[in-house]
Amino acid sequence: xxxxxxxxxxxxxxxxxxxxxxxxxxxxxxxxxxxxxxxxxxxxxxxxxxxxxxxxxxxxxxxxxxxxxxxxxxxxxxxxxxxxxxxxxxxxxxxxxxxxxxxxxxxx
Amino acid sequence: xxxxxxxxxxxxxxxxxxxxxxxxxxxxxxxxxxxxxxxxxxxxxxxxxxxxxxxxxxxxxxxxxxxxxxxxxxxxxxxxxxxxxxxxxxxxxxxxxxxxxxxxxxxxxxxxxxxxxxxxxxx
Numbered sequence: 001x002x003x004x005x006x007x008x009x010x011x012x013x014x015x016x017x018x019x020x021x022x023x024x025x026x027x028x029x030x031x032x033x034x035x036x037x038x039x040x041x042x043x044x045x046x047x048x049x050x051x052x053x054x055x056x057x058x059x060x061x062x063x064x065x066x067x068x069x070x071x072x073x074x075x076x077x078x079x080x081x082x083x084x085x086x087x088x089x090x091x092x093x094x095x096x097x098x099x100x101x102x103x104x105x106x107x108x
Numbered sequence: 109x110x111x112x113x114x115x116x117x118x119x120x121x122x123x124x125x126x127x128x129x130x131x132x133x134x135x136x137x138x139x140x141x142x143x144x145x146x147x148x149x150x151x152x153x154x155x156x157x158x159x160x161x162x163x164x165x166x167x168x169x170x171x172x173x174x175x176x177x178x179x180x181x182x183x184x185x186x187x188x189x190x191x192x193x194x195x196x197x198x199x200x201x202x203x204x205x206x207x208x209x210x211x212x213x214x215x216x217x218x219x220x221x222x223x224x225x226x227x228x229x230x231x
Contacts, residue, residue, distance in 0.1 A: 034217040036153075043203055043221035044153065055208075055219060087153055091215040095167040097143075097155040 002026055002093045006086075006100035012108040015078050021103045023071040023088035032092035035064055035073045038102075039084045047086075048073060075105075083107050110134040110220045112204050117226030124194050128225050130187040130204030135220075138162075138182035141207040143218060144189050146200040156202070157189065161211050172198075194229045201226050 003026040013019045023033065031051035036044035046055040048064035051071060061076040075082055088100040115129040130142070144156040157168045157178040166178050177190040187204050202225045205218035 036218075043224060044218075045221075046208070046217055046219045049208065049217035055217075089153075089217065091217060094215040095155075095158070096169045097158075097215050099153040099155070101152045 001096060002029060002090050002098050004088055004090055004098050004100035006088055006103045008103060009101070010104045010106060012106050013078055014108045015080060017078055017108075019075040019078055019082075019105055021073040021075075021086055021105070023066075023073070023100050025069045025071075025090055027093065028068045029090040029092035031067045032090060033064075033066070033071050034089045034091065035062075036087045036089060037082075037084050038087065039081075044087060078105075080107075110206070112206065112220055112222035114202075114204060114222040114225045117228070119228045119230060120194055121231050122194060122196060122229055124229070125190070125192045126194065126227065128189040128191070128202055128204075128227070130222050132185045132187065132206070135206070137180075137185040139210050141209075141212050141214075141216070142178075142180060142187045143205045143207065143215075144178060144187075145203045145205055145218070145221075146198075147203070147224075148200045154200075158207075158215060159187070160213055161207075165213065191227070194227075196229050199227060199229045 005024045007022045035048040038044045052064045085102045111133045143158045159178045175193040179188045204222040206220040207216045208219040209216040
């Protein structure tokens with residue numbers, strides 16, 4: 001099973017600033033990596049897949065990069081609605097699909 | 109508009125059984141692999157199961173293998189998760205989720221999710 005490790009666990013950033021979230025895989029997952037946003041009381045929302053492709057309707061301030069074992073989600077200018085929990089998901093070596101433990105993005 | 113509407117939450121005793129349902133609309137259900145993912149409130153996401161678009165192939169997490177069965181009825185645009193031998197550790201919010209890729213026999217990102225069904229296993 002591929003273990004996904006996200007860092008940091010909590011990230012405090014001011015609105016308008018840039019946020020950088022990391023996800024590391026215990027073995028290569030190629031570019032088969034997705035990022036999701038989960039707001040309180042809601043289901044996860046797909047942001048990025050294929051490591052760097054934005055999902056339909058996702059604003060350009062969200063970008064993904066990386067391949068192999070190291071991935072990054074960058075939010076270029078934080079809006080109030082971006083403060084949430086973010087999960088990475090590998091779908092390369094399955095079953096099982098595996099998720100990171102999440103990074104909570106909070107207002108500084 | 110794509111919608112995945114799940115059955116309501118329930119409380120069940122340890123060792124009990126339960127069937128969750130997920131009704132799809134707004135897309136050609138029979139062409140997409142579907143998944144179940146669960147989340148203990150306040151915790152992370154755990155993939156549970158998938159069923160291919162044609163219903164021919166299923167996969168399960170080791171934690172539920174032999175106890176849970178995923179199925180689908182493409183004529184009713186519905187996905188199901190039959191859960192037996194329930195344990196307290198199975199208590200979670202269960203989400204159904206749609207594969208992003210059409211007629212995929214593997215796994216892929218999940219582009220739409222249901223609202224979740226809260227399962228509480230308690231005596």
